[in-house]
Amino acid sequence: MSLVKKISLNNITNFNKDNSYLNIVERKKPDSSNIFFKELLRKPFNVNKTIAKKSIFEDIKRLLNKTVSKKVQVNEFYQIWLQDMGKISNLFCNTIEENYINFSLGTSRGCKRYHIDNVPVRLLVTYYGKGTEWLPSNACDYSAYYNGEKNEKIIIKQTERKFIEPWNVAIFKGQKFRGGEKGILHRTPDEAINGKSLLMRLDNSAAYNIC
Numbered sequence: 344m345s346l347v348k349k350i351s352l353n354n355i356t357n358f359n360k361d362n363s364y365l366n367i368v369e370r371k372k373p374d375s376s377n378i379f380f381k382e383l384l385r386k387p388f389n390v391n392k393t394i395a396k397k398s399i400f401e402d403i404k405r406l407l408n409k410t411v412s413k414k415v416q417v418n419e420f421y422q423i424w425l426q427d428m429g430k431i432s433n434l435f436c437n438t439i440e441e442n443y444i445n446f447s448l449g450t451s452r453g454c455k456r457y458h459i460d461n462v463p464v465r466l467l468v469t470y471y472g473k474g475t476e477w478l479p480s481n482a483c484d485y486s487a488y489y490n491g492e493k494n495e496k497i498i499i500k501q502t503e504r505k506f507i508e509p510w511n512v513a514i515f516k517g518q519k520f521r522g523g524e525k526g527i528l529h530r531t532p533d534e535a536i537n538g539k540s541l542l543m544r545l546d547n548s549a550a551y552n553i554c
Contacts, residue, residue: 346480346527356437358514359464365477365527368512376510379420380471383411384539389449393548396436396443400429403446424470428543431512435466435545438514443548452531452542457488457497459526460517462546467513472540474507477529488528497528506532 348363358366388410394402404425408416415421428448436444457478467475482503487496498504507513516523535542 352431352434352512355434355466355512355514358438358516359440359520364516364523364525366514367507369508370510370512372508372510373420373423375420376424376470379415379418379424380541381539382418383415384450384471384541386412387450389447389451391445391447391449393443394432394446396433396441399432399436400425403428403432406446407448428468431466431468431543432545435514438466439464439547441547445546445548447544447546448542450539450541452535452540454531455494455533455536457483457494457528457530459488459523459528460515461519462517463519463523464547465515465517466545467507467515468511468543469507469509469535470541470543471509472538472542473532473534474509474511475513475529475542476532477505477507477513477527479503479505480525480527483528485525485528494530 346363347365347367348361350366350368352368352370355366355368390406390410392406394406407425432444432446436442469475478498482500483497484499515529516526518524518526520526
């Protein structure tokens with residue numbers, strides 16, 4: 344059984360039908376993105392709202408237009424970024440076969456402990472900063488995780504730690520997915536907690552601030 348797969352973006356919609364627990368879409372970070380996000384992140388923000396598939400781009404744009412500065416909005420990269428989030432959000436709707444999803448975007452991140460999300464499926468994209476840290480199944484102790492132990496007990500092979508690169512798309516099966524109790528353990532890396540970061544998180548519409 345393949346626990347982790349590297350796939351193309353359009354193949355995300357098959358995620359619920361295969362035997363993997365984590366799919367990763369590798370993407371090249373746009374050359375102009377760092378300059379744009381450094382300006383965007385001058386002021387911290389966090390938004391969390393249910394958006395509709397039929398109006399997904401408009402919903403994201405409306406939400407962000409209320410949050411980010413006019414100086415950021417007039418940057419030509421702003422529209423590129425909005426289109427990217429809209430496209431990925433639409434694919435996520437198709438993946439979980441729902442017309443509404445929970446859209447979260449923010450500069451503050453938690454979940455320091457290795458965990459499996461308490462949702463059926465979750466999609467993450469780190470647009471800026473250190474990406475999500477995850478552990479291959481042979482590098483962690485699931486018993487320690489379920490017994491409530493700290494990270495030091497959960498991880499058994501420090502050298503096997505992996506990170507999702509910025510702009511790459513990661514989609515995880517969570518605890519509420521059938522068989523999800525053996526999902527991929529992951530967490531927010533220390534660099535993202537202590538430094539600047541921007542993460543988009545997509546869940547089913549029932550999820551709200553669930554780690």
